[in-house]
Amino acid sequence: MAGAKPALSPYLNEDHDAFRVQVRRFVERECTPHIDAWEAAGELPRELHRKAADAGLLGIGFPEKLGGVDVPDRFYQQIVVEELARTSAGGLIASLLSHGIASPPLMYAGTPEQQQRFLRPVLAGERIAALAVTEPGGGSDVANLRTRARRDGDHYVVDGQKTFITSGMRADYITLAVRTGEPGLGGVSLLVVEAGTPGFTRSPLQKMGWHCSDTATLYFDGCRVPVSHRIGAENAGFMAIMMNFNNERLMLAAQAWASAQLCYEESLAYARERQTFGKPLLSRQAIRHKLVDMKSRIDAVKAQLDLLTWRVSRGQTPIADLCLLKNLATSTLESVAGEAVQIFGGAGYLRGAKVERVFRETKVLSIGGGASEVMKDLAAKQLGY
Amino acid sequence: MKALVSVKRVVDYNVRVQVKSDGSGVITEGVKHSMNPFDEIAMEEAVRLKEKGKLTEIVAITIGGAKNEETLRSALAFGADRAIHIKEEGDVQPLTAARAFAAALKKEGAQVFFAGKQAIDDDANQTGQMVAALLDIAQATFASKVELDGGKAVVTREVDAGLETLEVDLPAVITTDLRLNEPRYLKLPDIMKAKKKPIETVTFADLGVEKGAALTISKTSAPPKRSKGIMVKTVDELVSALKSKGLV
Ligand SMILES: Cc1cc2nc3c(=O)[nH]c(=O)nc-3n(C[C@H](O)[C@H](O)[C@H](O)COP(=O)(O)OP(=O)(O)OC[C@H]3O[C@@H](n4cnc5c(N)ncnc54)[C@H](O)[C@@H]3O)c2cc1C
Numbered sequence: 355m356a357g358a359k360p361a362l363s364p365y366l367n368e369d370h371d372a373f374r375v376q377v378r379r380f381v382e383r384e385c386t387p388h389i390d391a392w393e394a395a396g397e398l399p400r401e402l403h404r405k406a407a408d409a410g411l412l413g414i415g416f417p418e419k420l421g422g423v424d425v426p427d428r429f430y431q432q433i434v435v436e437e438l439a440r441t442s443a444g445g446l447i448a449s450l451l452s453h454g455i456a457s458p459p460l461m462y463a464g465t466p467e468q469q470q471r472f473l474r475p476v477l478a479g480e481r482i483a484a485l486a487v488t489e490p491g492g493g494s495d496v497a498n499l500r501t502r503a504r505r506d507g508d509h510y511v512v513d514g515q516k517t518f519i520t521s522g523m524r525a526d527y528i529t530l531a532v533r534t535g536e537p538g539l540g541g542v543s544l545l546v547v548e549a550g551t552p553g554f555t556r557s558p559l560q561k562m563g564w565h566c567s568d569t570a571t572l573y574f575d576g577c578r579v580p581v582s583h584r585i586g587a588e589n590a591g592f593m594a595i596m597m598n599f600n601n602e603r604l605m606l607a608a609q610a611w612a613s614a615q616l617c618y619e620e621s622l623a624y625a626r627e628r629q630t631f632g633k634p635l636l637s638r639q640a641i642r643h644k645l646v647d648m649k650s651r652i653d654a655v656k657a658q659l660d661l662l663t664w665r666v667s668r669g670q671t672p673i674a675d676l677c678l679l680k681n682l683a684t685s686t687l688e689s690v691a692g693e694a695v696q697i698f699g700g701a702g703y704l705r706g707a708k709v710e711r712v713f714r715e716t717k718v719l720s721i722g723g724g725a726s727e728v729m730k731d732l733a734a735k736q737l738g739y
Numbered sequence: 740m741k742a743l744v745s746v747k748r749v750v751d752y753n754v755r756v757q758v759k760s761d762g763s764g765v766i767t768e769g770v771k772h773s774m775n776p777f778d779e780i781a782m783e784e785a786v787r788l789k790e791k792g793k794l795t796e797i798v799a800i801t802i803g804g805a806k807n808e809e810t811l812r813s814a815l816a817f818g819a820d821r822a823i824h825i826k827e828e829g830d831v832q833p834l835t836a837a838r839a840f841a842a843a844l845k846k847e848g849a850q851v852f853f854a855g856k857q858a859i860d861d862d863a864n865q866t867g868q869m870v871a872a873l874l875d876i877a878q879a880t881f882a883s884k885v886e887l888d889g890g891k892a893v894v895t896r897e898v899d900a901g902l903e904t905l906e907v908d909l910p911a912v913i914t915t916d917l918r919l920n921e922p923r924y925l926k927l928p929d930i931m932k933a934k935k936k937p938i939e940t941v942t943f944a945d946l947g948v949e950k951g952a953a954l955t956i957s958k959t960s961a962p963p964k965r966s967k968g969i970m971v972k973t974v975d976e977l978v979s980a981l982k983s984k985g986l987v
Contacts, residue, residue: 368809368812369927369930369931369934372812372813372816372925372930373927373930375773376924376925376926376930379924380924408924409924409926410924410926410927410928414927418928423926423927423928425927430927
């Protein structure tokens with residue numbers, strides 16, 4: 355078949371390709387030129403959320419009746435993440451798409467009124483949503499979270515702290531995990547807290563990477579939240595949080611893969627151009643082997659990523675596999691980003707190189723959304739060991 | 740009022756174009772293609788005019804092989820109502836293209852023919868003008884603003900001396916310049932809906948057009964390589980370097 359484009363994936367069709375072209379265009383025009391300024395500012399402009407919504411990117415995978423875009427599979431979300439990752443700024447993905455972890459509980463368990471009020475404006479890019487589960491006292495042990503919500507008439511009175519919260523400084527709506535009942539996983543509920551509610555304050559955090567993503571500690575001090583802001587039944591929040599984690603892990607794996615692929619492409623291009631001892635770096639066996647090792651690991655991650663994306667698209671929830679995929683993808687990124695910086699030499703250690711930024715941002719993917727050690731424990735348990 | 744919009748499939752503007760070793764043209768095999776950016780601007784303008792109620796139907800038209808269907812699907816995702824695919828393989832020169840578009844315009848009874856001012860592959864900047872000449876209708880090229888009202892179009896053109904505003908009777912040819920608008924991002928639902936819109940396939944023969952070569956390309960070559968720059972340490976050094984080259 356001379357001239358015919360070979361199919362590169364059994365999962366993708368021309369709709370995916372056409373969609374990717376548009377996302378890439380959006381990223382090249384609306385994001386790439388501004389990334390350094392946003393990183394310096396420590397946050398994304400609100401205007402970007404509106405632009406992304408107008409381009410039809412924020413609503414992917416959310417219901418059309420709320421302003422979202424129904425999609426036949428999860429590869430569309432993956433494409434958005436992959437293309438945003440081309441900027442090298444992981445914080446862009448985390449913060450622009452923080453509703454991707456904050457809003458699904460509303461989509462699955464919210465009342466129509468809650469969806470209209472807290473979800474629709476977020477999908478329209480007019481409001482920003484954040485998910486607050488992690489506490490200063492512990493992030494991995496979600497079942498033992500301590501932020502307390504005490505019932506008082508038709509309100510909950512919330513006391514406690516959340517930390518490391520992505521989009522936490524800018525968020526208008528916080529999807530907040532609280533303890534409404536007994537200790538352990540059976541006493542957790544989800545509430546939506548609006549910015550400006552008395553008793554709710556926040557302070558910014560400085561980080562190793564993800565600089566364009568505002569991260570915050572949130573303080574709740576006698577904060578009164580209407581009972582009507584509770585998502586789903588009381589004390590039924592833990593399952594929603596866990597479901598959310600499965601989704602988040604798939605997305606984090608996609609982000610890790612795309613960042614690793616970027617490191618590979620950047621270092622290959624650099625090795626082609628860079629001359630050492632009178633010859634291109636790429637002619638050296640030590641470097642060639644590094645690059646093919648990077649490629650083989652990246653491709654293996656992609657195969658598993660796509661397979662699990664396909665399975666999740668078909669309604670499966672392979673919890674253990676998702677945990678292990680997250681570990682495979684993030685450990686691959688750690689190694690690939692390290693080798694990429696090595697190939698760049700001193701230039702890889704300086705601000706301005708994409709690989710420098712990715713390298714600084716590897717750890718957050720191995721920690722956030724379930725740290726590697728915790729992922730292994732959960733996978734082993736799920737596999738019945 | 741109906742508009743016909745021509746959309747050409749060209750090598751993507753991001754591709755670093757490479758000349759074939761025998762100098763007969765540039766390498767197009769295995770290279771990313773997309774809609775000519777000026778044609779995207781033409782599509783966007785037509786869609787905006789339809790959204791304002793100034794047009795009732797938009798028909799996209801292209802000339803080329805099977806792969807051009809992709810370009811038409813993009814046009815349909817933009818908002819064209821239907822499309823015409825003039826299925827012809829091989830190189831098509833501006834005059835042949837203009838004859839085909841003129842025939843289609845007549846057949847469709849469209850009042851406006853929108854085209855990009857030029858295509859970024861051969862930069863000929865001829866087709867729109869030739870369509871107007873063949874049909875003996877008005878033309879307003881290099882549009883930076885377009886208004887349609889009644890039987891007229893008011894078009895602001897970017898010319899060397901500044902901006903020129905023309906009022907032309909319809910039917911007319913309007914070719915679009917870079918600053919006319921910023922084409923929208925095509926949304927996924929529109930991309931999906933585009934697959935259901937009709938594409939009519941015709942040939943030059945169906946349109947009564949003879950494919951002829953008025954031009955022959957004698958040679959294609961890469962631009963000369965830029966030679967290495969030099970670093971100067973002071974402004975004086977810079978000035979004397981420029982002087983020695985006779986540049987100031
Ligand atoms: C930039 C950034 C953004 C974030 N955004 C959000 C957000 O938007 N919302 C949110 O809720 N959270 C967010 N987090 C928090 C993140 O999910 C947590 O950091 C993560 O779950 C780990 O929790 P922790 O930091 O409290 O670590 P800990 O739970 O204290 O764990 C510390 C270390 O010990 C290991 N460990 C823990 N328990 C065990 C065990 N039983 N056996 C062996 N090893 C163990 C862990 O794997 C880890 O390596 C974010 C974090 C970062 C860094």
